[in-house]
Amino acid sequence: MDRLTEQLAHALKSITGYIYPNEIELHWGILIVIYPYLTGLVAGAFILASLVKVFKVKALEPTYRLALLTALSFLIIAPVPLLSHLGHPERFYEILFTPNSKSAMAMFGFVYAWYLMMVLLLEIWFDYRAELVRWAEESTGFKRLAYRALALWSSDKSDKALAFDKRAVRLITLVGIPSAFLLHGYVGFIFGSIKANPWWSSVLIPVVFLFSSIVSGIALMLVIYLVTSLWRRKKIDMPCIDKMSEFLLYALIIDFSLELLDFVHRLYQSEESIEILGNMISGRLFISLIIVQMLMGTILPLIALGITRVRRRVLPEELRRMIYLLAAIFVQAGIFSTRWNVVIGGQLFSKSLRGLTIYKMEVLGIEGLLMAILLLVLPFVILGVIVKILPPWEEEVHSPTI
């Protein structure tokens, strides 16, 4: 509590204009920035995977399973920042058992459970079932038991069963795409539906969240695919990453257009809040919004990916790979900033529209920088483990070595 008082005293000194006294404490910090960032990656990675199954984009085949497992790893961690941010984490179950049906946030548990159980786990299971059966047969002892359990003791390898698996995967993906849209559109709605906050209150927010999630998911998969291929010393499938970067470019164009629309719309409508929001953008959000989100995270990758798309035939593979990797990393930084600017930006100005406060992140502590880094690293650790158990690589015909 002393640390809180210290923080608030510092904030009090940094206020410009007038803010309501209860607004000196900023309520949603870095953890709530990470939450939409993680769910965005989940939805994006899943949509990339579904491009293969539903839209039959054959070139992306090498990333299909990797994308599914990535989505799963990130989804497992996604609720952790929410939970650790609660004043009473031990009461979290109330949100499942006694949800307030009018609350946008109350649906989180259900949307999450639906997506985890009915979409991701089910699709992964059907997609891996035949292999699980085979891996169980090829191994002995505990490993055999583990794979049999993972296959839920199914053993049917007939053509009919395999055909059923295939149909199931397709069907789940069909259900999965709107579910992924729902998952992240819903996260956007949590912010977009707050009429008290002019920075959040916009019907475009869920849509912007969606497309930025697709952008971030594809960019993440590009990085993971490139890095894992290098790590495993495998040849990188150029048509695959060319295709990914192409989709990244399209998604980025839509995302950028939507954000511009939102920006121009606000500027042109010039409502009561425009002055304070303008002050915020040109001051406290300048670096994270204009520099990182707009210039570094959007315009620069747009130009780089645009040029490589047009000049694909001329540019050597080595250079293209480099551009893709850099663009994807820049995009990632940009999307993280997008989340930051929504969540933190929405709390930097007073609802009296007369002043600005600051956000000072602590380093240690449950709401601190180290915790944030941990939460961003954990999904990769989980992915590392899952990949060992369920190898997503095509050439791994024999049972995995664990």
Place this chain on the structure above:
Amino acid sequence: MNEDKVERRSFVKTLVGLVATAGAIPLLSTFDKIYASANDTENELIGGKRYGMGINIKSCIGCGRCVDACKRENNVPRDPYHFRTWVERYAILMSGETKVDSPNGGMEGFPAETSEGEILRSFFAPKLCNHCSNAPCVQVCPVGATYTTPDGVVLVDKDYCIGCRYCIQACPYGARFFDPATRTASKCTFCYHRLSKGLLPACVEVCPTQARIFGDTLARASQLTRFFRFNEIQVLKPDLNTRPQVFYAGLDGVVR
């Protein structure tokens, strides 16, 4: 190349369809919510009672006794960051500019105006939870820990609140704070514990100028009814359709 194009077209087509579908879901539930919350509290008032407060801007002298009384009565942290009620001072300058301040919520009164220009007019505006009958905080609470009592008071159940702070974000008036002691959301209760004993809220009780008038907004004859009869009444941020139950007389348009 050709196959590429077809692929892209069908991708875009499907994408558009999906966006439309996903977009419709929250939209439908919103209509439902608006409708439900608009008909929420008004039908089920105990004995036809609905508590409310009148605030006469012209009477407030900015002494801050209400802020102090509230903090004492309700165990509000005595630091300058947590308030159930506070007083704002508005100074409208000759240039048309408006200056607002509320040092320590106005609890110790206000220092003499160190003017940044000639003052045209100045006044105080006491603030507190508006106990909205269409309360956004009640709507957004994921577990229903924030609720409206049958007599129209918005309360927080501190044994039930999970501390997500969504309600604090949803309140347009900055009336809520996070209580560091209970780790739950907290705010003005109209001193519900006093009301149930037939007493007035602490802030009303101590106000030396009767700038705060408390009562049943539906009563036929009361101080509050008299206040409604003889004053032009305004509420804060009426455009947000929260339907506040704190009513201001002599409220200037610059107060937000």
